[in-house]
Amino acid sequence: MSTRTAGRPNCSIARALDLLRDRWTFLILREAHLGTTRFADFRDVLGIAPNILTNRLTAMVEAGLLERREYRAEGERTRCDYHLTPAGDDLKIVLAALQQWGDVHVPRDQGPTVVRHAKSGELVDVSFTTESGTRVPAAEVSFDPVPGSTADRSDWR
Structure with missing residues (x-):
């Protein structure tokens, strides 16, 4: 049985990785x-080559993670800046999970990153939670395969 639909992986993780591609994409999302929002600011903060940044931003716009908006500073030519779409905004939880994992498994000398609830100031973390709001340890979570097909494990290699 084929695990692909119209040339796309059946596995949602594999499909997401097709869009997210590499470390630059994640770092652009973080920023x-x-x-x-501006090209020069992404370039300067990340230290990324302009051609690579152009390619990543274009791919992220095509994937629906960012949208271009034109702006024009007085006396200058029209330029584009880049804003998160709802799909890009939803990746905040993925970034937070990567950050949380990194703080535990590849910590920095200065200590972990602090993530807080914007309104209350309470510390937050990423976790599995049931529909009723009960927190579930990762060891008690299982992934069910897509009904009617096998997982696309070959895409993970």
Whole structure:
């Protein structure tokens, strides 16, 4: 039985990775979540080559993670800046999970990153939670395969 539909992986993780691609995409997303919108600011903060940044931003716009908006500073030519779409904004939880994992398994000398609820100031973390709001340890979580087909494990290699 085929595990692909119209040339796309059956596995949602594999499909997501097709869009997210590499470390630059995640770092651009991180900066976008921190409020960066302009090409020069992404370039300067990340130290990324302009051609690579152009390619990643174009791919992220095509994937629906960012949208271009034109702006024009007085006396200058029209330029585009980049804003998160709802799909890009939804990746905040993925970034937070990666950050949380990194703080535990590849910690920095200065200690973990602090993530807080914007309104209350309470510390937050990423966790599995049931529909009723009960927190579930990762060891008690299982992934069910897509009904009617096998997982696309070959895409993970």
